[in-house]
Amino acid sequence: MAATVTTEPSATAPAPHTGSAGALTPPPVERPRVLLVGTAFAVAGIAMMFAGLIGIYLARRATNLITVGSWLPTDLIIPLSQPNMGLATLVISVVTMQWAVVSIKNDDRTNTYLALGTTLLLAFAFLVEMGYLYALMKADVTTIPGLLIYAISGAHFAMVISAMVFVILMGFRALAGEFTSRQHDGIAAAAIYWHSMVAIYALIWISIFVTK
Amino acid sequence: MAITDTRPADLALEVTADPERFIGLSDHDPHGLAGLIGTGDHKALGRAWIAMSLLFGIAALVLVALFHADVSSSFLPTDTVDQVATLGQVALVLLFAIPLFVGIATYVSPLQVGARTVAFPRAAAMAFWGWMLGSGMLIAAYAINGGPGGGRAKAVDLSFVALAFILTSLCLASVCLITTVFTMRTSGLWMTRIPLFSWSIVVAASLWLFTMPVLLANVLLTYLDHHYGTGTALGTSEWGQLAWAFGQPTIYVVAIPALGAISDILATLSGTRLALRGLMMTAIGAFGVLAFGAYAQPIFAPDIESQAIYVAMGVLALLPVLLLLGGWGATLRGGKPVLKSPLLFALSSAVVLLLAVFGGALYVIKQLELHNTKWFENSLATPPYATGHALLVVGATVIAALGALVYWSPKIFGRFANDGLAKLAALVSLVGVLLAGLPLMIFGFAIKADALADSGKFLNGVSAFGAVVLLIAIVLVLVALLMGKGDAPADDAWGVGQSLEWATSSPPAPGNFGVLARVDSPEPLLDITDSEGAA
Numbered sequence: 001m002a003a004t005v006t007t008e009p010s011a012t013a014p015a016p017h018t019g020s021a022g023a024l025t026p027p028p029v030e031r032p033r034v035l036l037v038g039t040a041f042a043v044a045g046i047a048m049m050f051a052g053l054i055g056i057y058l059a060r061r062a063t064n065l066i067t068v069g070s071w072l073p074t075d076l077i078i079p080l081s082q083p084n085m086g087l088a089t090l091v092i093s094v095v096t097m098q099w100a101v102v103s104i105k106n107d108d109r110t111n112t113y114l115a116l117g118t119t120l121l122l123a124f125a126f127l128v129e130m131g132y133l134y135a136l137m138k139a140d141v142t143t144i145p146g147l148l149i150y151a152i153s154g155a156h157f158a159m160v161i162s163a164m165v166f167v168i169l170m171g172f173r174a175l176a177g178e179f180t181s182r183q184h185d186g187i188a189a190a191a192i193y194w195h196s197m198v199a200i201y202a203l204i205w206i207s208i209f210v211t212k
Numbered sequence: 213m214a215i216t217d218t219r220p221a222d223l224a225l226e227v228t229a230d231p232e233r234f235i236g237l238s239d240h241d242p243h244g245l246a247g248l249i250g251t252g253d254h255k256a257l258g259r260a261w262i263a264m265s266l267l268f269g270i271a272a273l274v275l276v277a278l279f280h281a282d283v284s285s286s287f288l289p290t291d292t293v294d295q296v297a298t299l300g301q302v303a304l305v306l307l308f309a310i311p312l313f314v315g316i317a318t319y320v321s322p323l324q325v326g327a328r329t330v331a332f333p334r335a336a337a338m339a340f341w342g343w344m345l346g347s348g349m350l351i352a353a354y355a356i357n358g359g360p361g362g363g364r365a366k367a368v369d370l371s372f373v374a375l376a377f378i379l380t381s382l383c384l385a386s387v388c389l390i391t392t393v394f395t396m397r398t399s400g401l402w403m404t405r406i407p408l409f410s411w412s413i414v415v416a417a418s419l420w421l422f423t424m425p426v427l428l429a430n431v432l433l434t435y436l437d438h439h440y441g442t443g444t445a446l447g448t449s450e451w452g453q454l455a456w457a458f459g460q461p462t463i464y465v466v467a468i469p470a471l472g473a474i475s476d477i478l479a480t481l482s483g484t485r486l487a488l489r490g491l492m493m494t495a496i497g498a499f500g501v502l503a504f505g506a507y508a509q510p511i512f513a514p515d516i517e518s519q520a521i522y523v524a525m526g527v528l529a530l531l532p533v534l535l536l537l538g539g540w541g542a543t544l545r546g547g548k549p550v551l552k553s554p555l556l557f558a559l560s561s562a563v564v565l566l567l568a569v570f571g572g573a574l575y576v577i578k579q580l581e582l583h584n585t586k587w588f589e590n591s592l593a594t595p596p597y598a599t600g601h602a603l604l605v606v607g608a609t610v611i612a613a614l615g616a617l618v619y620w621s622p623k624i625f626g627r628f629a630n631d632g633l634a635k636l637a638a639l640v641s642l643v644g645v646l647l648a649g650l651p652l653m654i655f656g657f658a659i660k661a662d663a664l665a666d667s668g669k670f671l672n673g674v675s676a677f678g679a680v681v682l683l684i685a686i687v688l689v690l691v692a693l694l695m696g697k698g699d700a701p702a703d704d705a706w707g708v709g710q711s712l713e714w715a716t717s718s719p720p721a722p723g724n725f726g727v728l729a730r731v732d733s734p735e736p737l738l739d740i741t742d743s744e745g746a747a
Contacts, residue, residue: 034331038391045383045421052429052506056446059511063447141440148445151436 039189043196046159050200053155054207057148064144072145072212082133083209086126090198093122097167097194104174104184112179112187116171119194123164130157149208156197156204163197166190249341252333254322255719257340259624261315262617266686268347269308269610273683275300276603276648280676284669294361298451299354301458301594301602305466306378307347309606310420312613313469314385317413319624320616321389323713323720324407326398326728331391339385346377360451365438368450372435375454379428386417386424398712400731404493407711407734408479408486409616411493412472415500419465426506427457448510459598460572461525462505463605467568470561470612471496471536476711477558477619478540482547483708485735488539495532495539502529517576517583526576533569537562552706553634553692557615560642561608567646568604571653575601582656597656600649600675607645607682614641614689622705622718625693633692641685647678710735 061071072078100115130153139146170186173179179186248256279297282288288296322330330336353359353374358367393410394403403411430446430453437445446453456462475496479486486492502525508516516522540562549555575582575597582597594602614637621629651671658664664671704714714737716725733739 034391034395037395038332038335038387041387041390041418041421042383045387045425048422048506049425049429052426053433056429056433056511060445060447141436142442144441144445147436147441148433151433155432 033185035185035189036192039192043193047196047200050152050155050203053148053152054203057152058207060144060148073140073143076137076139076143076146078137078139078149078209078212079133080209082129082136083205086129086133087202087205089122089126089129090201093119093126094195094198096122097191101184101187101191104179104187105181107181109174112174113171116167116174116187120164120167120171123160123167127157127160152204152208156201159197159200163190163194166193252329252337253722254318254330254333254336255624257330257336258315258317258319260340261311261318261343262624263315264344264347265308265311265315266690268303269312270683270686271351272300272303272308273679273686275303277676277679277683280652280672280679284673284676291363294451295354295357295359297594298360299350301455301599302350302375304602304606305458305463306375306382307350309466309609309613310382311343313413313416313473313609313616314382314389316473316613316616316620316624317389317409317417317469318385320620320713321410321413322392322396323623323716323724324410324711325393325396325401326712326725326731327392327396328723328725329396330388331396332388335384336388339381339388342377342381342384346374346379346381349374349377360434360454361449369435369439372431372438375431376428376435379424379431383421383424383428386420389413390417390421398725398728398731401712404490405731405734407472408475408489408492408496409469409472412469412475412496415496416465416468419468419500419503422504423457423462423465423506426509427454430454430457430509446511452510455594456505456509458602459508459594460505460575460601461503461508461522461529463602464499464503464529464569464572465505467565467605467609467612468496468500468503470565470609471499473612473616473619474540474558474561475536475543477554477615478543478549479547480619480706480708480710481552481555481558482543482549484543484547485710485738486539487542487546489734492536492539495535499529499532499536502532517578523576523578527573530569530573533566537566550708553629553631553638554615554619556635556638557611557618557641560638561612561615564604564608564611564642564645564649567650568601568608571597571601571604580657581659584659595656596652596658600652600654600656603652603675603679604645604649607641607649610682610686611638611641611645614638614686617689618692620713621693621696622701623713624719625696626700626719627693627696628701628705629689629692630695630697631692633688633695637685637688637692640688641682644678644680644682644685648675648682649678651675651678704737709737712736 064071096115096119100112100119103109103111103115134153137149139149141147141150167190170179170190173186248260251257275296278288279293279300282293282296318330318336322328350371353367353371354362356367356370357364358369358371360368360371362368362371390413393406393414397403397406406414433446434450434453437443438450443450475486475492505525507513508522510516513519513522540558574580583595617624618629618634621627651674655664655668655671658668701718703717705718706714709715711734712725712728712731713720715728
């Protein structure tokens, strides 16, 4: 089957599209799902980094339990209330983030902004909870468990902040009118990033804060 | 509630009037340094990646030559030897081989899939500048006595920060490349129809994205442990915890794009469609899967050499390469190969790659004790056999990359490379890589053969010479490109192009393409030739 390929250099701009009724309609989305796919791959990379970090934590813990018989130093107490509250907060933020996606799919812009704002508020609450946890546990960074706990939870702390920045940027783009029920990849991509961030915290919660 | 309640009504008209603004296509040709710094044009970024990685590659080969020359005739200060060895190894992979293919892919892959630009142009630019910054910091850190095991604490810290920059930037570049191929293909160009180079980039970038973040996790912990802790958190030396990324099987991730480049070059210069295309794509994917080695780090498995999965993956890596060799042979037999320089590069790379995977299969046989030889007491550097193996893998990659540069030179540089000089460079690079890698692999048998124990100095001297010969090959390619002829070659510069990069001007105009018709096969340009012949 023959394919014809024309390459007029000046033809980089697509011609305006005309709808069936002859009225001007927006052109089709030129880069479908670019942000969505890019975010998914970026998330895969980040997940691998956390897999590496948590894997090293668990491997080191297992080695110490075999060779020394203990893992956490006796003066290092990790309270559970703050990590539990942190998880609960983030789980609720998953709901609010999804609320934003559903709202923009329905062109309900008021609810979209409300949902994004609530999500950011919950994330801020999570950061405060983690800060409080740090203040309470006072892990010694010169010990191996302390160093690993700070490294892993600190990396996640940074991921939460980057997720907030992502949501804020997409919020501004929504305010500028870039997202509609036809094209809402930005919000959906932010949601993918957000949900992954929460899933990674769940892993940290079970492998570090609960298992200890 | 005006702006927050309803979508601005006139936006639709605005998008229609100036669609390029909304799809990030303002890729005017950059002018001067300011233009380069601010550009998101995939062609300018691709050239920048290529130029800088070749420059770093020359430096890396000088370091490799220095290290082996020192093992041969001890002239470097003792505390410097390990630094030269580790920087040489890191630079070969993270500053040279991978970035060189990132550059070629940043330039070529959007053209191959019929895209107007690379996905996320600003992120692609950020990846390049982040990598540049990290590379500069890494060299500076080593220069002031840093690097793993270095003597100045702050310089050691700086080298880990630099590595983090480099790895993050390469991951970002990988995301841009994969997303380009996945989402920006022209109509009809299904994933099963994309050129094999773009397919190999999808596989390679995925593997980079699955491997480099794990190395980044190690770098992060090593940095924190060095800066705040006692240096014992990972239970091994700083380099010991990072070295897995530069050895078997992870080193194979470097070579994946070479498989695609060889396939495209052989098919085009044979003037025929690639034989066993589906099988070839599967083989490249399988090679990628077998190259995943983030599990093979000492903290997870101190006795990794004894584990069945490690042994099995090392041996199985031979299979996809043999399949690919079969496909390449069938393609050559089915067509009329033209002995141009890219073909010589492709064949040389294939030979070295076969030797490398065969050597890798030997390496995992524990009874041969190839892991146990050391350069000298307390040496940080990877054992001789593994170093030789890594040099062969990186060498095969570099030969293929040089061939790709010559092959796509009409598109990238707007002129043909000088074919005679490029042919000479292909042969010189083959000799250089074999001389650099094979003697070290032979030396790896020293534990088994007493006669080899005394030949270490000679074999290392030969290896140092091989690194210099490879360096000369790179210079020859650069000269061949500079002495190139044929300003403004035809769109289909080789006259037998198959994929879409040969359907646009050489080099491509901003926006790359005009209106592309639907693609109906993996070789749309051959379809046109065939239909014209039939008419």
